[in-house]
Amino acid sequence: AARLSKVLQLTLAVIKPDAVAHPLMLQALHQKILENDFAIIRCKDLVWRKQDSERFYAEHSGRFFYQRLVEFMSSGQMRAYILARDDAIRHWRELMGPTKVFRARYTSPSSIRGQFGLTDTRNTTHGSDSVESAQREIAFFFPDFCVEEWMQKEEPLFR
Numbered sequence: 243a244a245r246l247s248k249v250l251q252l253t254l255a256v257i258k259p260d261a262v263a264h265p266l267m268l269q270a271l272h273q274k275i276l277e278n279d280f281a282i283i284r285c286k287d288l289v290w291r292k293q294d295s296e297r298f299y300a301e302h303s304g305r306f307f308y309q310r311l312v313e314f315m316s317s318g319q320m321r322a323y324i325l326a327r328d329d330a331i332r333h334w335r336e337l338m339g340p341t342k343v344f345r346a347r348y349t350s351p352s353s354i355r356g357q358f359g360l361t362d363t364r365n366t367t368h369g370s371d372s373v374e375s376a377q378r379e380i381a382f383f384f385p386d387f388c389v390e391e392w393m394q395k396e397e398p399l400f401r
């Protein structure tokens with residue numbers, strides 16, 4: 243009950259094409275979300291066009307991995323979630339573990355990327371890294387979802 247009295251924070255979590263391709267992995271990740279006290283506020287499956295991928299990762303354009311990242315993220319089905327919890331952004335990123343697969347395996351073997359990450363690009367999941375990026379990314383994936391309205395109308399229902 244203690245955690246329910248804290249104000250909920252929203253984050254955007256994405257299961258990337260490498261993980262969605264394997265039904266058991268998708269199921270395991272969905273289970274992990276539920277076991278870690280997140281409320282699933284919205285969930286949808288989608289496929290990106292290359293231009294969606296380029297727009298979402300515009301901040302990385304010019305980096306050596308940009309092309310392969312953009313190709314990968316538009317290569318198959320993804321699942322996007324709006325998750326709510328106290329400190330949701332930090333908790334989800336902790337569960338994911340480090341971006342780089344070898345770092346993840348050696349320093350956080352029980353993290354999602356430590357267990358399931360294939361390469362530094364095909365690393366199973368995405369999570370917003372700040373309140374500002376959560377706001378932007380939720381709007382990107384769920385254009386009809388209004389964070390302010392949800393906070394006002396529905397967040398109190400969790401208290």
Ligand code: RTP
Nearest residue numbers: 307311340341362363364365367368369370371
């Ligand atoms: P994310 O944004 O996905 O939560 O991951 P992050 O902050 O941990 O990593 P970031 O540096 O923002 O990179 C975004 C995504 O680009 C891919 N990547 N590939 N060396 C590589 O091949 C490489 N480096 C990064 C990953 O898919 C990473 O999640």
Ligand code: MG
Nearest residue numbers: 341369370371
């Ligand atoms: Mg990032």
